[in-house]
Amino acid sequence: MSLNQNFPKVRITLILENESKLLKLLATSVRNENQEVFVNKEKGESLVKEFLDDISIRYEIGPSKMNTVINTISDLLISIELAEKVLIVDWDVHHGNGTQHIFEGDPSVFYYSLHQYPYYPGSGSETEKGIGEGIDFTLNRPLRAGATDKSYIDAIEHDLEKIEKNFKADLILISAGFDAHRDDPLAGMLVSEDGFWKFTELVSRYAWRHADGRILSVLEGGYNLRALTDSTLAHIDCLLKH
Numbered sequence: 321m322s323l324n325q326n327f328p329k330v331r332i333t334l335i336l337e338n339e340s341k342l343l344k345l346l347a348t349s350v351r352n353e354n355q356e357v358f359v360n361k362e363k364g365e366s367l368v369k370e371f372l373d374d375i376s377i378r379y380e381i382g383p384s385k386m387n388t389v390i391n392t393i394s395d396l397l398i399s400i401e402l403a404e405k406v407l408i409v410d411w412d413v414h415h416g417n418g419t420q421h422i423f424e425g426d427p428s429v430f431y432y433s434l435h436q437y438p439y440y441p442g443s444g445s446e447t448e449k450g451i452g453e454g455i456d457f458t459l460n461r462p463l464r465a466g467a468t469d470k471s472y473i474d475a476i477e478h479d480l481e482k483i484e485k486n487f488k489a490d491l492i493l494i495s496a497g498f499d500a501h502r503d504d505p506l507a508g509m510l511v512s513e514d515g516f517w518k519f520t521e522l523v524s525r526y527a528w529r530h531a532d533g534r535i536l537s538v539l540e541g542g543y544n545l546r547a548l549t550d551s552t553l554a555h556i557d558c559l560l561k562h
């Protein structure tokens with residue numbers, strides 16, 4: 321069975337924030353025609369268990385490095401013709417300056433970011449909308465410190481409605497950082513795990529409207545392990561239910 325025939329049946333993908341596993345998964349996905357990254361539900365659940373078992377040895381990868389991972393995945397998906405148009409939804413609390421920069425001139429990849437602003441790395445104002453042919457294929461939604469579930473949900477509902485008028489992706493890639501959680505020690509947002517569940521649902525609905533539900537989710541930031549675990553579980557729970 322070819323990749324393209326195989327892929328639409330897949331719902332859940334989890335890539336671990338553990339570089340060696342992540343690279344292994346990516347490498348295997350190329351070599352083995354997608355047997356590792358795009359897993360079926362049962363295998364997805366076993367990967368989740370493995371992730372939770374391994375969480376104590378998890379180490380952190382900075383935003384720029386993870387941006388590179390996202391870029392690698394996007395390129396991979398397009399190069400093996402799994403997708404022609406990719407929507408990246410990035411709710412990591414840090415603006416994904418690397419991802420934005422790579423795709424800012426590319427109308428086949430829409431980059432949508434919600435992030436604390438002003439905050440590290442300093443980029444991500446609403447005026448950054450892409451360049452050249454990529455103008456209006458970048459949407460930044462800077463949010464002030466203290467943003468709640470409701471602030472995010474209102475923004476995501478509004479923005480996805482706006483995005484889908486002009487951009488119907490056939491694959492959605494989530495930069496699933498959970499460092500906007502209210503218990504996260506780095507940033508100043510007040511998101512709960514229920515909020516992350518709801519964000520996931522909103523993105524899933526877009527995915528089902530335009531992309532046969534195809535979502536690839538990449539775990540990014542999260543610096544309180546309890547909050548990260550609960551948020552990841554909420555995210556996965558929602559993906560499994562949609």
Ligand SMILES: [Zn+2]
Nearest residue numbers: 412413414541
């Ligand atoms: Zn982050």
